[in-house]
Amino acid sequence: MTIFKQIWERLDQAARIGLVLCLFVLAGAMIGLSFWFLKPDYQVLFSDLAPADAAAMTTELDHMKIPYHLDGGGNTILVLADEVYKTRLKLVGRDLPLHGTIGFELFNNADIGMTEFAQKVNYQRALQGELTRTILSYEEIQAARVHLALPEQTLFKKTTAQAKASVSLTLKPGKTLQPHEVQGIQRLVAASVPDIQEQDVTVIDQHGVALTRPASSDSENTESGASNLDSKEAIERYFTHKVSDVLDRTFGAGQSIASVDVVLNHDAVKTTTENVLGSDDATPTGVIVHEHQTGQGSPPDTQQGTIQAGGPTHPNPATSTNRDVDYQVGRRVEQVVTGPGTIDKINVAVVVRQPLDASQIDRISDIIAKAVGIDKARGDGIAVYTITQFGTGQNTLAPTSAEQPATAAPVTASIDSVPETHSSARTAPTTVTIVLVSLIVPIVLIALGILLRSGKPGQAQPTPLTHQEREELLARVRHWLDAKSGKHGDIA
DSSP states (O other): OHHHHHHHHHSOHHHHHHHHHHHHHHHHHHHHHHHHHHSOOEEEEEOSOOHHHHHHHHHHHHHHTOOEEEETTTTEEEEEGGGHHHHHHHHHHTTOOGGGOOOGGGGTTOOTTOOHHHHHHHHHHHHHHHHHHHHHTSTTEEEEEEEEEOOOOOSSOOOOOOOEEEEEEEEOTTOOOOHHHHHHHHHHHHHHSTTOOGGGEEEEOTTSOBOSOOOOSOTTTOOOHHHHHHHHHHHHHHHHHHHHHHHHHHHOTTSEEEEEEEEEEOOOEEEEEEEEEOOSSSOTTOEEEEEEEEEEOOOOOTTTTOOOTTOOOOOOTTOEEEEEEEEEOEEEEEEEEEOSOEEEEEEEEEEESSOOOHHHHHHHHHHHHHHHTOOGGGTOEEEEEEGGGGTOOGGGOOOOTTTHHHHHGGGGSOOOOHHHHHHHHHHHHHHHHHHHHHHHHHHHHHHHHHHHHHTOGGGSOOOOOOHHHHHHHHHHHHHHHHHHHHHHHHHO
């Protein structure tokens, strides 16, 4: 304590004020950090909530008396870290009307005296709510609404109206639905609601653009132009993948490019062939199934037809015989139905980075032909060239499609998942701590510098001498002067 008092006495007025200010700042920073680290840790319970869902959840949390905070403009609910999973399970088990919809829990407390019309309306509401919840489980969909148009069914009147459905989707930013995913939603609704066909389900996005394709006049045998293009792209992508896989395993990844073009026949053809089959034996005419014989002629003349004893006999020239024979032959009828989308021609183009001679190019062409199924009689073609044949360097070859997904993968990564929100909540205290430390450390260093500089002996204020110390100092000076003068006298 004496050391601090001595240091304090050696400081001037400015140094004392600076030291006091530094101590106050340091104490305030320590108190702030203590409050920051000792406050309750809140973690994300649910994020990206619609206003209606956030209101329903906060109301339920108030009933459960669970403390919470709102963040992100009210669409994120935070609760204590120890209560996150327990609270989430409790909310899920309470059948909250999330997304503004309600399912079959609507009938949990149904009134016994409810009319038949009210029951039908509630059933339709519940069915629409359940379909909405199922559709919202898709990763690309942010919000959804399902509308069912069910014709009224009566006992004595049979309606001819067709049940229909419409689905309105709000997609997440940067997300799209593929045609097969839209078709999956159509099939889901058609399989969940009686008397609704897949083509009677219309799907639109938040911009009012129809995602479903109009049905063609004969959906079994013909396809629309967009469907034909999708089939062509799918087949070409399949063959290109096969060729690229063979080339990558042969020359290495990125050492070749391949492109496949297919010509499809979208005509539905039905061919009927009928052949006549003969009998199994040597008779080519077939098998006899009916035979009829008749005879016709005049009665014999008794005078002319009298047979003389020992004379020759002569037949009656007026007699005729008819014989009818029916033959049955075998028959074979064969019907061949060829659906649309058959391959008429395949063309393959390959460019290899490495130099190859003619024999190597022929072998590569044969391997690719076997992998793809090239049929020269059908008119298929294959072309294999090296990059040196174009007179360009080896580094000018663009990367293949196999290398592109590695670059495109981060773009499609999900950025709105709950774990990432947890991570950002955990890193926030670290950022604040770094900022506070960055402010406190220079202040402390400046205060220490002022303290050390002010405490140097050379800059301390002089202490006045007492009377006895002054007399002793003067006596020493006189003695020193007398000694100096005596030395000078001896020298003279």
